[in-house]
Amino acid sequence: MTRELERAYLHGHTGPALPPPAQATVRELAVLVVGYKNPDLLETCLRAVQTHLPDLRTLVWDNSGPDYPGMAEVIGRHPDVDWSLGSANIGFAAAVNALAAKAPECDLLLLNPDAILLGPLAGTRTAIAQSGVAAAAPLVIDGQDSGDRSRPWDVAHRDRGLVRALVSKAGYAEKLRRTGLSDLYPAPPQAVDGYLTGACLAISRDAWNAVGSFDEEFFLYGEETDWQHRARAAGWQLKLVDEQGVEHTGHGTVAGDPIAGMRSRDLLRANIALNLELNSNVHKADLYLAGTSLLDRVQRSARKERAARRRVGAAKPSVVFTTNRLVYGGAERQHVLLGTELDRRGYEVVIACMQRFGPLVAEVPSSVRVVRQPWWAPAIDLGDGKSVLVTGDTNTETGFATLWRRSGKQRRWLVGSHIPPEVDRPTYSRGLAAAMRRADGFVALSPRHWEEANAFQNVGKRHFVAPNGVESVAALANVAPRQPVDGVPKLVMLSRIVEHKNPHLLVEALDGLRELPWELSIFGDGPDRERLEALTPDDLRDRVHWRGWSPGPAAALSDCDLLCVPSRSEAFPLVILEAMARRIPVIASSVCAVPDMLDQGHAGALVDDITVEGWRRALRGLLEQPQTWPALGDRGFDRMREHYTIEAMADAYEAAIADVFA
Template sequence: MIDGQAARPLSVLVVSYRRADLLRRCLDSVHKHLSGCRVLVWDNLSEGSPAVRELQSEYPGVEWVFSDSNVGYAAAINGLAARTEDDMLLLNPDAELTGPLAKSRAALQQPRVAAVSPKVQDDAGGPDWDVARRKQTVLRSLVSHSGYGKRLRGKALSDYYPQQPGAVDGYLSGCCLLISRSAWNELGGFDQKFFLYGEESEWQRRAHSNGWRLILADEADVRHAAGGTMAGDPLAERRARDLLRAGQAEMLGMSNYGPGAIFTAGLNVLDRVQRSHRQDRSREKAAAKARAVPGKPSILLTSNELCQGGAERQRVLLANELSRRGYPVTLACLQHFGPLTPELDPSVRLVLTPWWQPLVDLPTNDAVLITGVTNTEAGFAAGWKALNRHGKWLAATHEPAEAGKPTYGDKLAKVISRSDGVIALSPRHWDAITRHQHLNQNHFIAPNGVPKQQDRGFTPKKPVRLGMLCRMVEHKNPHLLIEALDELKDLDWTLDLHGDGPDRVKLQAMAPENDRVRWHGASPGPDHAFQTFDVLCVPSRAEAFPLVIVEAMARGLPVVSSAVGSVPDLLDNGSAGVLVETVTAAAWATALRPIIEEPARLTPLAAAGARRAAELYTVDAMTDAYETAIAAVR
């Protein structure tokens, strides 16, 4: 019973990372003060995971999830929340309960209360109710990061309350946060564009704007070791700070010139003016330099965001492999992070900075910038080159060539021509993008690659299971493929379409209705999608280098594709897959009929594709090509 009411069931959710000793202390405190509550722990993969696994036998009553990667805090909490229907206590592994949270649990049972936190004992100094913060603004966030927030407590520029609040109009710190299941069900889970930090405050902002309340309970039943899971490792501390800053920028509203971008500009000023920030920068730069292999330049990669696209996935794979080879690597996102963030190795520094702020600390002056060819990335590169006179810039093109006209606008092409070299995806790709305009005298070829995969082999069978995996935009032509198959109603086939995008609803409406066609929506990756089909179809009217083809070839899936962009190079001019020369429904129907009638025709093509992918389109081969370009421009 709580205040005369039956206590609602409470599940304790903990996301662990690195420190098994802190997690043990946390779990012991839960057992002492919240015995009878269900406890779920998600361990994000780290060098500390083996020690965390050893705790499983000590705590058999805990429900454990051991992730095979570090998926971030938001995704981990969402994963745990899906396993329970109770109210939830989100408890940091470096937090220790000192009481039963009776007042907090009672407050959570009040009408329209979304989240409650107790007061928190920590070593940061100041009142134990500083876990509650006022509404965030750019100026308040900058004042807080400067360390003057507490001194200006109660002033308009500070996010610290002048006295202990009850109701909170900003947010509650997430180290010990109780969340109502009703509010969670209504509002949805954490936004997974936040990898670490910011997701709880963004969720609370949604709650507040939808009429829910945030409450600080008048009890200090938790002790918190701030930064405990990162303490003692300068680079881990830097990564945590980078992610904290990015989360704050996203929370404020990240766009090219939005509040989040103004916030990051202010942080750059603080980093270069305030003594404590300068000292942190020097210490972290020295730690990064000490880990670098002598003679290797610093590598700075850019991406607008880490969304589920071929170019973005290539950036992550390249960053990870260059880091493994001893280069100090930084990846700068110019707009947002994204769903590929968990795939980035922790050794790669990840920062969020708008294109007009090319101020990224690198451990060595000898540096190479590798960007895509978008307006934002070219603008970033131009600014970076102006600030780093000895730095080199490689512009890696991933855009399909425009038919009959220049691919890039005149201004963008002029900026590209000032780079130290352009990287194209294949000889055919380079020829196509330079057919109508000059880009650079110096160019290199670096095909995209994927990690080595198990060739699952192709077994001819009926029905022939066809499929697509792509971003659903009109030029990908799923409606054209369905139209082609509509002409083959007499044959035995199915079609599974995976992917989401801005045109999905329109494309579904454009496609002929057919009960053998299934639209699945977003897919977490190739293996998930490839479980539903055996033959990949790529009916696009324009492509540069469709990475999904390499993903399929590497796994032994046969490919049927429009003969656009680099596809003829990928499929060895038809020796490793089926090429459809004319991108029309009639041409696709003509190409598909014989292989649906006799799927054994695809067996030698699938085998040839698997051999070709293993030889030419691996991450090692891609990185070798980039290393050649890096060495050439230094």
């Protein structure tokens, strides 16, 4: 898959950016501000907007979270602002996209909440009204600089490559600005061939519509750089305007908060790498990440900063989780939930992504570090004491662990398996199995999972059982009993749509039960959806609904009487726990950990014969007795509450960690 197609598939871009039109459209300008905590800075920012741009529409998205202290007073003093409030932190890119959608006929002025407007920006507004100009920025005064040290044109940067990114990280961009090794210009540029920083950035609506919105994978930092790269690739121009713009000092919103500052630096580093990957290749991204890790260890100033953020002499071992990407799925979500709970219990926790970040980074508390690190450079800053690495059973994570494990005597490694075991042959390659045997323990999801994983090859002499969990004990305290099925029973399947998940088998099984009342909704998307959906008989379309992608289990299960999991291959399907946590009864194929999850059929219906006839018989038995479903859902809920909470998962991992250090 090309980078362009991957970007379109992952981030919703429908095609290449369109070239600039022959004539620009004259539009009003809207001011967009994304707030994050620090209401005093936001107040100062909005006062300056009111002074210099009093007639413009101003929209603010507050990422601080509900009822952040001091924010209500700022809102009260600015009633004319269009406020978007109360959401969790959705990230800068997503917030800008949401605000831009609320002002569809306007050009856009992106203004940081820690930036102070110094004038009416007449030149900047004129610049984006010119045909072919995608974005323009005025000069930025650094609040920490003074006199000759201030270079307000440094808002403009040369095109960033691997060498320039590393030079900037090393702190030599200023000294080398007269060479091609620096991303800084020696004098105000006539044409910007890289990007303009986003502290005060005006964007043409024509360009926004042609190029597309910000890529929300960036979450924070790098999104405006990526957008401008796409715009320039389509023939648009960037303009640096010689007028006084704003006073701005970087990272103002996290000043005085070392934990938030650390997350900010980790996001910046990862998103510079993401820009290099999208604009060049993943190898340059990995070289940048490895290079910055090396610089942190050899530069004196970096060593001091690194030492200051390490927890020395911690009573509990540090815990590192690895994953390829923080995308919605099984193991990735569990690492976030488990890491958050262990962090709450006093462990130093780091999540290391081998490839890229992902949308789940928004759900990780700032006290849990999230870093991007290539598998072949396993350099993670930790305290001076014991540490344990928890990996998946992939090649990249195992390679990372093998190198990491050799670098310290007080290091331990646990393999947290999540790949569905093969039932008739070895699951792992010979080399991967041999590498995993060097771990200090293999963590299985259930007793049956361990039996199947170890049936055809030796994956480790010491093993632990630590089932996943999806809800906290507190969240389950007020789950009301389900009412009897009223009307036509609503069946739901929620999964990635690939053949081994068997949505077509479920439809064919129900096709033979037309005389019974039922309605099926299939949620999810995937590479096999079009082909498998086409197998649904036309005269069943009023009863079988392919709903497509769901934003999460809550949406898919909101109107569900029975969850169906017909897969022929699973390890530990979390959707079963999601249903059990809502007292929704479950019917599932008897594969891997599923019988353990459903208490051998007491807490849910098991289908041993995973064929159309086998599923049809099992469904008939349930559909003929819907009055039994609430009791089945209650037994599943009790099972989940006892064995599959986040706390139970953390208890099991704590026991395993203690054991490997015993």
